[in-house]
């Protein structure tokens with residue numbers, strides 16, 4: 001074994017949840033170390049839009065403006081989110097005039113870019129250090145502390161900490177080492193996330209839209225100022241990963257607006273990533289001195305943008321409670337409140353909303369959409385749409 005390093009909080013995982021937790025702690029003067037198994041932040045195509053309560057946390061951390069400057073051009077501030085049929089008929093929409101007066105601007109920015117901004121902010125604090133190529137492999141609790149074993153290119157190291165924040169994603173090692181289960185279910189469909197260049201706007205699409213369809217339900221949204229778009233669609237359950245990848249063109253043919261048949265040279269694909277969709281949560285987000293946050297604690301369908309939005313709210317809550325206990329004389333039981341409240345928020349809000357959004361896209365007959373409670377509310381008045389938008393804040 002190599003040297004022993006001490007810190008107040010050890011964060012595991014340099015995803016946005018781990019980095020944001022670390023940033024809040026670093027700002028409060030807490031000694032924090034983050035270990036990440038990869039050589040740098042992960043680049044896989046995932047989140048791109050964040051719900052209202054997450055934007056409150058991003059503003060509080062001082063990273064929202066930068067995220068907007070990386071991810072958005074001025075026209076992107078004109079807020080419009082549509083639910084459409086496969087032939088681009090609007091079933092319901094939120095528009096700029098529905099915006100809650102005084103609310104923050106939207107934040108649209110790829111998860112990887114957001115994580116890079118957080119990493120850069122963290123680097124300004126001497127009391128915070130990020131160790132890449134450091135993979136957590138064991139945790140043991142000793143009196144008043146935890147000792148983590150991490151695998152590094154130079155061999156194993158031990159890092160001791162008063163508390164540990166497990167922000168190490170859906171396959172969380174921390175969760176497994178704490179013997180916590182990940183209860184729930186996995187949806188049968190694949191979710192295929194593609195970053196693609198295609199003139200969606202010229203063919204009548206807006207910045208963001210969901211397509212309601214039993215086989216081709218999907219999200220199509222612009223990701224960045226270079227006109228890169230994300231197309232995240234559902235794919236048949238019985239296909240192998242290879243078959244999913246071989247079927248990309250025929251899915252684009254079904255989903256994309258514009259001339260049919262769709263010429264293969266009409267678009268450029270930058271990346272295609274098939275995922276499984278899970279609705280799962282650990283039974284507890286605390287065990288002793290260790291905590292779970294973000295995907296390590298819970299997972300949900302990405303249709304609805306609830307996953308990282310919830311994780312970002314976890315990060316704010318966990319950091320606040322740790323600061324309370326480590327700096328403000330609060331009792332350790334405050335940390336139980338973190339675990340209980342955030343789990344309740346997942347159960348009551350994230351799980352329900354993300355799953356029902358997915359079912360809405362998959363199971364609604366577009367011919368009868370106007371009878372669906374969701375579209376009925378959405379198509380009633382600005383006041384009702386504002387109330388719908390306001391309800392998002394209870395996740396925070």
Ligand SMILES: Cc1cc2nc3c(=O)[nH]c(=O)nc-3n(C[C@H](O)[C@H](O)[C@H](O)COP(=O)(O)OP(=O)(O)OC[C@H]3O[C@@H](n4cnc5c(N)ncnc54)[C@H](O)[C@@H]3O)c2cc1C
Nearest residue numbers: 013015017037046047048049136168169294295307308309
């Ligand atoms: C296609 C897709 C689109 C999505 N879109 C949205 C969206 O628009 N809005 C939204 O809110 N959510 C969205 N999500 C969900 C969002 O991507 C996740 O909720 C988010 O990645 C969770 O962040 P995290 O920091 O908890 O975990 P992760 O981003 O998974 O980060 C975990 C980190 O921990 C590291 N790690 C793992 N094990 C160890 C170990 N043993 N030691 C050290 N490090 C370790 C990993 O390498 C990784 O860097 C989407 C998901 C998908 C798949």
